[in-house]
Amino acid sequence: MAVKLEAKGVCVEYYQPRTENRLLAVDDVTLHVMDGEFVSIVGPSGCGKTTFLGVVDGLIPASTGRILIDGKLVTGPGRDRAVVFQDASLLPWRTVLGNVLYGLECQGINSRQARERARHFVEMVGLQGFEHHYPHELSGGMQQRVNLARALVVDPEILLMDEPFAALDAQTREVMQEELLDIWRRAKKTVLFVTHQIGEAIYLSDRVIVFTARPGRVKDTVPVEIERPRKLAVKRDPRFLKLEDQVWELIETEVKKTMLTDRSVRSLPTDAQRDAGT
Amino acid sequence: MSEEAWRAAEGASRLRTFYAKHDALLIGIGTVLVFLLGWETAARSGVVNPLFTSAPTRIVRAGYRLWAEGDLWRHIQVSGTEFLAGYLMAIGVAIPLGLAVGWYKRLYFCLAPFIDALNAVPRVALLPLIVIWFGIGIWSKIVVVFLGAVIPLLINTFSGVKITEVRFLKVARSFGASELRIFWTVVLPGTVPFIFTGLKYAAGRALLGVVVGELYAATAGIGYLITVAGSSFQTDTVFVGILSITIAGVLSVELLNRLERRFDRWRPDARSRP
Amino acid sequence: MPSARGFYLENERAVLGMATVAFVLVVWEGLTRGWWLWRIEPIFLSAPTAIARTAVQLFATGEIWADLGVSGLEFLLGFVTAVVAGIALGLAAGWHRQTAFALGPFFSALNATPRVALLPLIIMWVGIGIWSKVLVVFLGAVVPVYLNAVAGVRTADPRLLTVARSFGSSTPRVFWAVVLPGAVPFLLTGLRLGVGRAMVGIVVGELYAATAGVGFMITVAGATFQTDKVFVGVILIALAGGLMIESLTRIERRVETWRVKVGAAA
Ligand SMILES: Nc1ncnc2c1ncn2[C@@H]1O[C@H](COP(=O)(O)OP(=O)(O)OP(=O)(O)O)[C@@H](O)[C@H]1O
Ligand SMILES: [Mg+2]
Numbered sequence: 001m002a003v004k005l006e007a008k009g010v011c012v013e014y015y016q017p018r019t020e021n022r023l024l025a026v027d028d029v030t031l032h033v034m035d036g037e038f039v040s041i042v043g044p045s046g047c048g049k050t051t052f053l054g055v056v057d058g059l060i061p062a063s064t065g066r067i068l069i070d071g072k073l074v075t076g077p078g079r080d081r082a083v084v085f086q087d088a089s090l091l092p093w094r095t096v097l098g099n100v101l102y103g104l105e106c107q108g109i110n111s112r113q114a115r116e117r118a119r120h121f122v123e124m125v126g127l128q129g130f131e132h133h134y135p136h137e138l139s140g141g142m143q144q145r146v147n148l149a150r151a152l153v154v155d156p157e158i159l160l161m162d163e164p165f166a167a168l169d170a171q172t173r174e175v176m177q178e179e180l181l182d183i184w185r186r187a188k189k190t191v192l193f194v195t196h197q198i199g200e201a202i203y204l205s206d207r208v209i210v211f212t213a214r215p216g217r218v219k220d221t222v223p224v225e226i227e228r229p230r231k232l233a234v235k236r237d238p239r240f241l242k243l244e245d246q247v248w249e250l251i252e253t254e255v256k257k258t259m260l261t262d263r264s265v266r267s268l269p270t271d272a273q274r275d276a277g278t
Numbered sequence: 279m280s281e282e283a284w285r286a287a288e289g290a291s292r293l294r295t296f297y298a299k300h301d302a303l304l305i306g307i308g309t310v311l312v313f314l315l316g317w318e319t320a321a322r323s324g325v326v327n328p329l330f331t332s333a334p335t336r337i338v339r340a341g342y343r344l345w346a347e348g349d350l351w352r353h354i355q356v357s358g359t360e361f362l363a364g365y366l367m368a369i370g371v372a373i374p375l376g377l378a379v380g381w382y383k384r385l386y387f388c389l390a391p392f393i394d395a396l397n398a399v400p401r402v403a404l405l406p407l408i409v410i411w412f413g414i415g416i417w418s419k420i421v422v423v424f425l426g427a428v429i430p431l432l433i434n435t436f437s438g439v440k441i442t443e444v445r446f447l448k449v450a451r452s453f454g455a456s457e458l459r460i461f462w463t464v465v466l467p468g469t470v471p472f473i474f475t476g477l478k479y480a481a482g483r484a485l486l487g488v489v490v491g492e493l494y495a496a497t498a499g500i501g502y503l504i505t506v507a508g509s510s511f512q513t514d515t516v517f518v519g520i521l522s523i524t525i526a527g528v529l530s531v532e533l534l535n536r537l538e539r540r541f542d543r544w545r546p547d548a549r550s551r552p
Numbered sequence: 553m554p555s556a557r558g559f560y561l562e563n564e565r566a567v568l569g570m571a572t573v574a575f576v577l578v579v580w581e582g583l584t585r586g587w588w589l590w591r592i593e594p595i596f597l598s599a600p601t602a603i604a605r606t607a608v609q610l611f612a613t614g615e616i617w618a619d620l621g622v623s624g625l626e627f628l629l630g631f632v633t634a635v636v637a638g639i640a641l642g643l644a645a646g647w648h649r650q651t652a653f654a655l656g657p658f659f660s661a662l663n664a665t666p667r668v669a670l671l672p673l674i675i676m677w678v679g680i681g682i683w684s685k686v687l688v689v690f691l692g693a694v695v696p697v698y699l700n701a702v703a704g705v706r707t708a709d710p711r712l713l714t715v716a717r718s719f720g721s722s723t724p725r726v727f728w729a730v731v732l733p734g735a736v737p738f739l740l741t742g743l744r745l746g747v748g749r750a751m752v753g754i755v756v757g758e759l760y761a762a763t764a765g766v767g768f769m770i771t772v773a774g775a776t777f778q779t780d781k782v783f784v785g786v787i788l789i790a791l792a793g794g795l796m797i798e799s800l801t802r803i804e805r806r807v808e809t810w811r812v813k814v815g816a817a818a
Contacts, residue, residue, distance in 0.1 A: 089445040093467040093544040106453035134544045305653035387568035398794040406774025486666040508672025527664040
């Protein structure tokens with residue numbers, strides 16, 4: 001198997017003009033994803049996962065380092081990648097179908113087949129009958145499913161998924177996880193999947209990459225050597241539980257770090273934070 | 279309790295629920311009726327001089343007469359033409375310019391001083407200049423209507439573009455949308471509600487322009503009708519003119535509200551704000 | 553040592569703005585002096601230098617002060633009464649439904665009519681002295697002040713009201729302690745809109761029929777083709793309006809930061 005995606009020494013620094021602060025969000029991340037591999041990233045909130053996905057998609061320029069796909073340098077968004085955004089970010093003036101079609105339209109595809117394809121994916125995420133609803137008429141979980149369909153419909157080689165199931169109820173989430181694995185297996189996609197749920201990460205992935213607290217670095221990589229296809233019952237398998245413990249221990253210290261710094265920040269609010277908070 | 283008393287009580291309670299349900303309308307209509315009746319009575323009994331104050335029935339009669347003679351319609355046509363021409367020109371300039379100024383930061387930096395300056399001047403103060411430049415015919419009114427309407431529409435369109443949500447831009451960029459497509463699918467739809475607010479506000483300014491322009495220097499139009507009638511103490515006619523303007527204002531806002539609702543189905547709170 | 557490019561990037565807005573303004577002023581001046589292909593009579597267009605000269609002269613001779621004084625007085629009388637009446641009626645209508653129902657139709661009608669259309673009537677009733685202008689300023693400003701005051705009271709958070717009531721606050725206390733502070737930003741918005749309407753009222757009132765005032769000066773100057781003087785008047789009006797709006801915006805910002813601080817401390 002070939003390496004599909006490679007990140008080499010990626011650093012991202014945000015510049016806040018208002019406070020003239022530089023904030024290091026991602027620090028020297030080097031990792032790779034094989035062709036057809038399913039890799040998850042877990043890490044404490046605010047550690048730079050979304051930022052890193054943005055760099056991989058080409059939306060955010062890396063301050064240093066680079067992203068290679070099939071050995072070629074990434075300079076901007078491309079058809080080979082699609083993002084399932086953390087906040088659904090559906091265009092409020094488009095219906096469900098219009099939103100799912102949007103990616104295809106952007107690529108200049110607007111045929112009858114395109115509409116059929118969009119309809120198919122709307123059905124796949126269980127939203128048949130809601131094709132002509134506007135986003136504000138949908139629940140948070142339904143919006144998130146449209147978001148997923150919008151990324152899947154353009155048939156990308158690499159799916160970049162930013163907590164796609166976080167807003168779903170437990171049952172729907174499990175159904176969607178099954179669907180995702182199914183698509184992944186059939187269409188041979190490469191997936192980079194961000195989640196806060198350790199169980200979800202292990203259940204879905206070939207490898208779980210743990211990020212440190214901000215600035216995000218690769219703390220460790222945990223391979224998941226559980227044979228596929230995995231049944232739901234696998235979540236009670238001793239191997240699964242052991243992996244869960246292992247990942248949780250890695251993250252725990254990091255989460256504690258962010259909580260501590262957050263509290264120290266809260267007791268001494270700066271003007272900027274006060275502005276931002278209200 | 280006797281049957282009759284019971285009936286009466288029931289009737290009274292029904293009346294009370296009817297009142298509770300429609301109190302806004304009832305109180306509103308009530309006060310307006312009292313006001314009109316008071317006005318009419320005062321004028322008829324000679325408490326006030328109807329030559330100065332007119333009276334509701336006199337106004338209705340004058341309105342009917344002016345309409346039947348075709349005078350009113352002639353003035354409405356002139357004012358309407360001025361309004362429409364100036365307003366449409368303002369739309370033609372303000373929306374494209376507002377979009378451009380919102381999108382290209384440098385263009386905004388160049389034009390900001392002029393937009394701010396024009397915004398600070400009540401445009402009607404420019405009338406003496408406009409009359410020098412365009413004469414007292416219909417064009418001076420069209421220009422003042424245009425100037426009145428163009429600024430609020432421009433500023434609203436501009437603000438709409440400014441607050442385009444970054445996350446939508448990210449989605450579009452991620453799918454590789456061209457700048458042009460981003461503009462049509464993300465920037466413009468998000469700006470539409472702002473454009474409508476601007477259109478409504480601009481309609482008010484345009485109406486003001488028509489009236490003031492015609493009060494100041496004109497040969498026809500509703501404003502002209504009012505001035506002439508005012509200086510010859512035809513108070514009834516003055517009121518007819520004012521009422522026509524009010525009706526025009528209400529109608530144009532109502533029309534725009536309707537139009538807005540057709541564009542607005544995707545919004546969670548389609549309730550338009552003033 | 554900052555480079556020229558760095559300086560430009562830091563102050564892009566100011567640099568570009570000033571450059572365009574300077575460009576337009578030079579073109580304008582040149583048009584009336586025949587620097588470009590054709591020349592426009594200064595009597596039609598005036599010119600930046602001519603306007604500046606006239607302004608200096610008007611202030612130096614003190615000629616302008618009388619007009620400014622009259623306009624200022626009209627504005628002050630009309631605006632202050634409008635603010636008092638608009639806020640009083642607006643608060644009452646916002647708090648007490650029936651009052652709102654009774655006043656509603658009148659303010660809606662007034663709002664739909666450009667108040668300057670009433671000028672011929674007003675002149676008939678109170679003459680062409682300052683009182684006609686005071687009245688038209690009042691009518692112009694009172695509507696936005698009233699409408700915003702009503703909106704301000706109505707947006708009082710019902711939860712806050714319940715909390716205050718459950719602590720046994722009396723109605724007047726709830727009004728003063730909870731409703732009024734919440735309405736302040738709305739009142740200020742009303743004032744800001746009111747200033748704009750009042751300026752329109754002054755100008756149009758004086759254009760239409762007056763014996764003194766900046767608007768009157770503009771009319772006379774316009775009728776006698778003293779274009780420079782017209783421009784001076786227009787600029788003065790813009791400055792006065794801009795100044796008032798700016799100070800109200802400052803106050804608004806003050807009030808907003810105060811609200812933020814309260815929110816952060818709680
Ligand atoms: N546009 C921005 N400008 C400045 N700072 C930013 C910006 N976006 C994110 N950050 C900062 O970068 C850090 C990483 O943010 P990011 O959104 O990547 O975190 P995350 O790991 O996705 O968090 P979560 O799990 O809560 O979604 C945060 O501390 C955040 O404050
Ligand atoms: Mg995130």
